[in-house]
Amino acid sequence: MRILVCIKQINDNGDMNRFDEFALEEALKIKEKAEKQQQTPGNSVSVDVITAGKSNSFKIIRRAFGMGADSGFLIVLKTKEKATEYIPPFTIASLLSAVADKMHYDLILTGIMSQDMMHGQTGPMLAELLNFPCATGVTKIRFPVKNNFIQVERELENGFIECLEIKLPALLTIQAGINIPRYPSLSNLLAAEQKTIMTRKETDIFPHRGGVKEFYVSIETPEKTRDGLVLEGDLAGRVNQLLNFFKKHDLN
Amino acid sequence: MKQIIVIAEIFQGLIRPVTWELAGTALRIAELEADSKYLVNDRGKGQNDKKKNIRRQKKSGNIQLQKELKSRIRIIVPGEDPLPVAEKIAEHTSMDVICLKIKGLETYDCDAYKTCLFRVISEMDVVSHVLIAHTSQGRDFGFGLGVKLNAASISGVNSIFSDDDGLVYSRAVYGNEKNMMIRPAPDIPVVLTIMPGMFRDNIMNNLNNRTMEKGKITVCEIPFNGSYPLKKTKPVSDTGVDTDSAEVENIHVKGKLCQKSTAYPCQFASRIIHGQILRKACGNKALKGAKIIVSAGRGIGEKDGLKEIFEFAECFSSSAVGASRPLVDMGWIGYDHQVGITGAEVSPRLYIACGISGSSQHIAGMKGSEIVVSINKNPDAPIFRHSDICIIADVHEFIKEFLKQR
Numbered sequence: 267m268r269i270l271v272c273i274k275q276i277n278d279n280g281d282m283n284r285f286d287e288f289a290l291e292e293a294l295k296i297k298e299k300a301e302k303q304q305q306t307p308g309n310s311v312s313v314d315v316i317t318a319g320k321s322n323s324f325k326i327i328r329r330a331f332g333m334g335a336d337s338g339f340l341i342v343l344k345t346k347e348k349a350t351e352y353i354p355p356f357t358i359a360s361l362l363s364a365v366a367d368k369m370h371y372d373l374i375l376t377g378i379m380s381q382d383m384m385h386g387q388t389g390p391m392l393a394e395l396l397n398f399p400c401a402t403g404v405t406k407i408r409f410p411v412k413n414n415f416i417q418v419e420r421e422l423e424n425g426f427i428e429c430l431e432i433k434l435p436a437l438l439t440i441q442a443g444i445n446i447p448r449y450p451s452l453s454n455l456l457a458a459e460q461k462t463i464m465t466r467k468e469t470d471i472f473p474h475r476g477g478v479k480e481f482y483v484s485i486e487t488p489e490k491t492r493d494g495l496v497l498e499g500d501l502a503g504r505v506n507q508l509l510n511f512f513k514k515h516d517l518n
Numbered sequence: 519m520k521q522i523i524v525i526a527e528i529f530q531g532l533i534r535p536v537t538w539e540l541a542g543t544a545l546r547i548a549e550l551e552a553d554s555k556y557l558v559n560d561r562g563k564g565q566n567d568k569k570k571n572i573r574r575q576k577k578s579g580n581i582q583l584q585k586e587l588k589s590r591i592r593i594i595v596p597g598e599d600p601l602p603v604a605e606k607i608a609e610h611t612s613m614d615v616i617c618l619k620i621k622g623l624e625t626y627d628c629d630a631y632k633t634c635l636f637r638v639i640s641e642m643d644v645v646s647h648v649l650i651a652h653t654s655q656g657r658d659f660g661f662g663l664g665v666k667l668n669a670a671s672i673s674g675v676n677s678i679f680s681d682d683d684g685l686v687y688s689r690a691v692y693g694n695e696k697n698m699m700i701r702p703a704p705d706i707p708v709v710l711t712i713m714p715g716m717f718r719d720n721i722m723n724n725l726n727n728r729t730m731e732k733g734k735i736t737v738c739e740i741p742f743n744g745s746y747p748l749k750k751t752k753p754v755s756d757t758g759v760d761t762d763s764a765e766v767e768n769i770h771v772k773g774k775l776c777q778k779s780t781a782y783p784c785q786f787a788s789r790i791i792h793g794q795i796l797r798k799a800c801g802n803k804a805l806k807g808a809k810i811i812v813s814a815g816r817g818i819g820e821k822d823g824l825k826e827i828f829e830f831a832e833c834f835s836s837s838a839v840g841a842s843r844p845l846v847d848m849g850w851i852g853y854d855h856q857v858g859i860t861g862a863e864v865s866p867r868l869y870i871a872c873g874i875s876g877s878s879q880h881i882a883g884m885k886g887s888e889i890v891v892s893i894n895k896n897p898d899a900p901i902f903r904h905s906d907i908c909i910i911a912d913v914h915e916f917i918k919e920f921l922k923q924r
């Protein structure tokens with residue numbers, strides 16, 4: 267089984283979107299389970315990662331190698347280095363789909379959303395472009411796969427959980443808490459030095475970024491919903507103010 | 519006149535209240551567009567008396583105006599047999615409703631929703647907006663539907679503004695620290711997922727108007743194994759000419775084949791098999807009844823930090839300990855302590871947030887608290903915007919000092 271995990275770098279230090287760590291961990295756990303069950307042939311699992319980002323995004327691929335990913339793809343975006351440049355999730359999904367489609371993955375995992383942009387759109391859009399069925403907010407994956415269907419649970423609101431079986435190839439967006447992501451290991455990181463990252467330029471895939479359907483206007487600080495009295499003074503003084511406040515409002 | 523489509527949220531045969539918010543948001547969009555067009559006219563950029571009329575009627579709070587605005591809106595109610603809920607929605611909103619009967623659809627299904635909604639919407643006259651709830655259901659099918667419709671797609675909309683060039687949508691970014699304003703391209707539909715709870719006031723003002731008549735209901739039946747035209751979904755660039763782009767086109771070969779075999783729905787019948795819907799055991803009764811809740815977030819640093827939080831909570835007579843989701847995810851504390859959209863919704867007299875940043879998912883669970891006190895070392899933490907008292911400090915140091923003085 268070939269698994270692809272979509273990962274996003276959220277800063278120049280190579281930090282991975284927190285939600286993608288869960289997705290990558292889940293893929294690695296499936297791989298480890300498959301290795302344990304190797305009695306049954308044809309069970310081997312490979313885990314690839316892909317990211318679209320600035321040229322320094324090779325860092326996140328190295329980090330993923332450090333966790334145990336097998337191969338990595340980097341799509342270098344044609345960014346203007348403007349902090350506010352808005353790249354529509356559909357653009358990212360299109361780029362990812364161009365690479366993923368050729369590789370014939372059985373399972374694609376993404377995070378439930380990116381920490382910075384918080385769209386939650388890239389995964390479901392990628393699924394649509396690839397014509398994969400998709401389930402979002404997955405909190406459990408059962409392995410092995412039975413009759414080409416994979417059993418998952420997805421989280422709804424108010425503590426409800428929906429059980430599904432979804433036909434491979436499929437795309438799942440992974441919710442936080444599905445596992446406890448590992449840290450990159452030193453031995454993996456050292457081995458990763460030898461690995462090559464398959465790098466493509468956005469302009470090689472799509473010479474013109476056409477079809478952009480929405481645009482950045484501005485960024486603003488949201489309004490307050492409560493007054494927010496900021497306590498001033500030294501720590502002891504502020505604790506004292508708070509105690510007085512509690513007393514006055516009969517909160518004890 | 520361009521139509522505004524609302525997709526009602528139905529869960530286990532019941533109308534989710536967020537549906538009313540979507541209807542209210544649709545009305546707000548209709549209002550804003552009528553207004554901004556008037557503004558444009560006012561500056562002499564064009565003349566259209568009818569639009570001016572709308573403005574004048576609005577000032578007098580005319581029912582006729584509401585009717586005109588509402589005539590742009592269609593609420594689609596999908597389900598196996600959604601007529602009873604469709605009736606309710608038509609009555610409650612006095613908007614026109616499309617009862618979308620999908621035979622064989624026992625429960626929400628992503629593929630069925632995307633395919634059937636796409637079919638219905640693409641057969642309608644010009645559609646300007648498709649409004650979907652930003653919930654586990656809406657986020658599941660909404661963006662794929664957006665791709666099918668070749669629409670702009672903006673998620674988690676928390677506010678809508680208008681300027682000379684049309685409407686602008688606000689959405690939270692950077693863990694709720696900022697809002698980003700996004701404008702869709704003109705003359706294409708836009709799919710919006712609307713953050714629940716953001717447009718509640720609006721609905722109160724507009725929907726509780728009992729004098730209005732019930733909306734029209736159109737029943738539209740789509741059999742489970744019918745054939746639907748599958749529109750080719752285009753990736754971002756349709757101008758590419760190199761070999762790569764040509765290969766990208768191959769993606770759609772599958773789509774074309776489906777179209778030929780005219781059996782796409784069979785595919786969704788078999789791509790996802792639905793099992794049970796379970797409810798996680800949650801004994802958060804203690805949280806629900808507590809007068810005072812002391813809640814911990816990732817800012818407490820490590821699991822041991824929870825001890826301090828419990829000690830802090832014990833300073834009060836009727837208190838309970840809450841937590842943000844990551845603490846539960848890491849296994850530091852049980853799910854029954856989680857506050858937020860996927861945890862408990864609480865409304866104590868006092869909520870003390872310790873080392874919690876204030877994501878929208880967390881705020882949704884505690885915004886009903888009477889008094890909110892927050893301790894966070896980051897002065898820009900979004901939680902401070904939702905607090906009555908803000909303490910910019912290291913949470914450990916502050917609690918230590920509190921325990922000393924009390």
Ligand SMILES: Cc1cc2nc3c(=O)[nH]c(=O)nc-3n(C[C@H](O)[C@H](O)[C@H](O)COP(=O)(O)OP(=O)(O)OC[C@H]3O[C@@H](n4cnc5c(N)ncnc54)[C@H](O)[C@@H]3O)c2cc1C
Nearest residue numbers: 815816817842843858859860861873874875895896912913
């Ligand atoms: C579908 C979905 C559902 C979700 N449901 C929920 C939910 O129900 N409940 C929920 O809580 N989250 C939920 N989340 C997660 C949510 O998006 C946030 O990731 C989460 O709320 C952040 O938790 P936090 O504030 O503890 O952590 P962070 O965002 O990491 O914030 C930690 C805060 O601690 C501060 N801090 C750090 N060190 C100190 C110190 N020494 N002293 C004082 N302050 C310090 C930092 O300044 C920061 O503000 C959900 C997410 C998704 C996608």
Ligand SMILES: Nc1ncnc2c1ncn2[C@@H]1O[C@H](COP(=O)(O)O)[C@@H](O)[C@H]1O
Nearest residue numbers: 272317318376377379380385386387388
């Ligand atoms: N630039 C990117 N490169 C690779 N994967 C991405 C990128 N942006 C988003 N994703 C994936 O899509 C998920 C949702 O992101 P978003 O739609 O931005 O909220 C993330 O958790 C990632 O798995």
